[in-house]
Amino acid sequence: MFSHRSVATAALLLLSTNVTLADSSGESLRAPKAFDSVRNRTERSVALFTEAGKVLQHPRCLNCHPVERQPTQGDDLHPHMPPVHGGPENRGTKELPCTSCHGPHNTATLGTGLKSIPGSDPWALAPASMAWQGFSLGEICAQLKDPARNGNRTLAQIEEHLAKDHLVGWAWHPGEGRTPAPGTQQIFGELIAAWIKTGAHCPKP
Amino acid sequence: MPTQINVNGAMHSVDVDDDTPLLWVLRDVVGLTGTKFGCGVALCGACTVHIDGVPRRSCITTVGSIGNASIRTIETLDANPIGKALQKAWLDLEVVQCGYCQSGQLMSAAALLAGNPKPSDADIDTVMSGNICRCGTYGRIRSAIKQAANQLGSSQESA
Numbered sequence A: 001m002f003s004h005r006s007v008a009t010a011a012l013l014l015l016s017t018n019v020t021l022a023d024s025s026g027e028s029l030r031a032p033k034a035f036d037s038v039r040n041r042t043e044r045s046v047a048l049f050t051e052a053g054k055v056l057q058h059p060r061c062l063n064c065h066p067v068e069r070q071p072t073q074g075d076d077l078h079p080h081m082p083p084v085h086g087g088p089e090n091r092g093t094k095e096l097p098c099t100s101c102h103g104p105h106n107t108a109t110l111g112t113g114l115k116s117i118p119g120s121d122p123w124a125l126a127p128a129s130m131a132w133q134g135f136s137l138g139e140i141c142a143q144l145k146d147p148a149r150n151g152n153r154t155l156a157q158i159e160e161h162l163a164k165d166h167l168v169g170w171a172w173h174p175g176e177g178r179t180p181a182p183g184t185q186q187i188f189g190e191l192i193a194a195w196i197k198t199g200a201h202c203p204k205p
Numbered sequence B: 001m002p003t004q005i006n007v008n009g010a011m012h013s014v015d016v017d018d019d020t021p022l023l024w025v026l027r028d029v030v031g032l033t034g035t036k037f038g039c040g041v042a043l044c045g046a047c048t049v050h051i052d053g054v055p056r057r058s059c060i061t062t063v064g065s066i067g068n069a070s071i072r073t074i075e076t077l078d079a080n081p082i083g084k085a086l087q088k089a090w091l092d093l094e095v096v097q098c099g100y101c102q103s104g105q106l107m108s109a110a111a112l113l114a115g116n117p118k119p120s121d122a123d124i125d126t127v128m129s130g131n132i133c134r135c136g137t138y139g140r141i142r143s144a145i146k147q148a149a150n151q152l153g154s155s156q157e158s159a
Ligand code: FES
Pocket: B036, B037, B038, B039, B040, B041, B042, B043, B044, B045, B046, B047, B048, B057, B058, B059, B060
């Protein structure tokens, strides 16, 4: 049975959860100039990447960078329902492609529990070499710089991809009912550019 | 302005808002009620149709996103050998219980066999996991897909 106190505690918990959600979706991504005061270039580079890590390790990004070839969902990274597979080209299998549910845009539903189905064109899982779930930020950083694991991209191409890619950009426009990644893709891109300019140093793994 | 959609080989002019889910259009405007509403949020598979051969959840596919693509519904499942074989297997093994989920199950099964003519149990479980059956007919669905695959395989060998 619920006592008044447990209801009050639950309400408080809910409140603090909301505060956390609001924090992570609001203005909490600092632009590169916030790091000008870090005099040491290597330390500044690490600090810039660590700030960008708020995006890289956000659930909107992690859910499609799983270690297994199955995506996860929600802010708690629970298993995707239905339990789909990335398939040979990370777009699902031919028999159950991502496009069965994920169209070119977020689609509003008429339901109340699940307000929208995410969509973007293309909708895809990150390749296995780009798995991030369970990785430390330092490990993600090393992977991003490694052409063997980053899709054979130069650092300039990584910057371009993170700053401009449509599917990366979806993280800030994830549809009703989902917490967006912090800040904006523009600030995120600036952080990555500044990180590269300062030598692309990584946090410790 | 009405939208033109191609359903089961026939053009239909439907006067609905672009963001109307295809499922509503099929059932309420075109009058094809074989495709079912289960959850409305892409979780159950009851509303599965094929759009240019790809299985799609019609409850979250807006009519404005379809363009010239061909929509195929359960009403024309038997228009090709895969659909015919599935229908026969479904009847032979008496797969259906209440039936509510079954048009979606069959459309997913048809897409499965079109992409993978000899699916293993694991292949079937993976692809069909997107279709929920409250009556729990999963075992019979799997057997029927295998029977249909075998029948299609042997008719190809003898052809
Ligand atoms: S009604 Fe479309 S998936 Fe349930």
